[in-house]
Amino acid sequence: MAKNEKKTQSKKNKNEKPSFLDRLRTWFKGIVAELKKVNWPEKIRQRKNVVAVLAVLIFAIVVIFVFDSVIGMVLETTGFYDIKEAGSTPLAAIEEPLDESEEGEENADAEDPSEEPADEEETPEEAAEEESVSEEESPSEETEETENK
16 A cells, blocks of 8 residues: 555656746756856867957947047037027027017917916816816807897
8 A cells, every 4th residue: 555655646746747946956056057058168278259349349439439429529519419599590680670460460369368368278177177167158149149039
């Protein structure tokens, strides 16, 4: 009977998932086995490769720095970075008189300060209130029209 019990226990263990630590240990053993299979270069060759990578990296940094400095200098000398004041306009525009038609258009475009700004959104509650007010007004308007006739 002892043999039968061992067989049933071993079947249970095979069906169960190994613990986290067992799986982690197996994973690291696999990594070590693969790294032993790698054909590593000699230390001298590896150092040469590292030096080559660092040289290319430093060269790229220097090239990018030089291009950035040259382009920045060109933009600065051409006045690209100069900030113009909001109120400054060309002299010709200041001396040129406005026609009456242009003045009228400017006045028409000017906003009335008493008006509410258009960028404020109406909340659903405000919309519902406006609808209820308009519904309340409409029956009274109908009665006034019928009374006038």
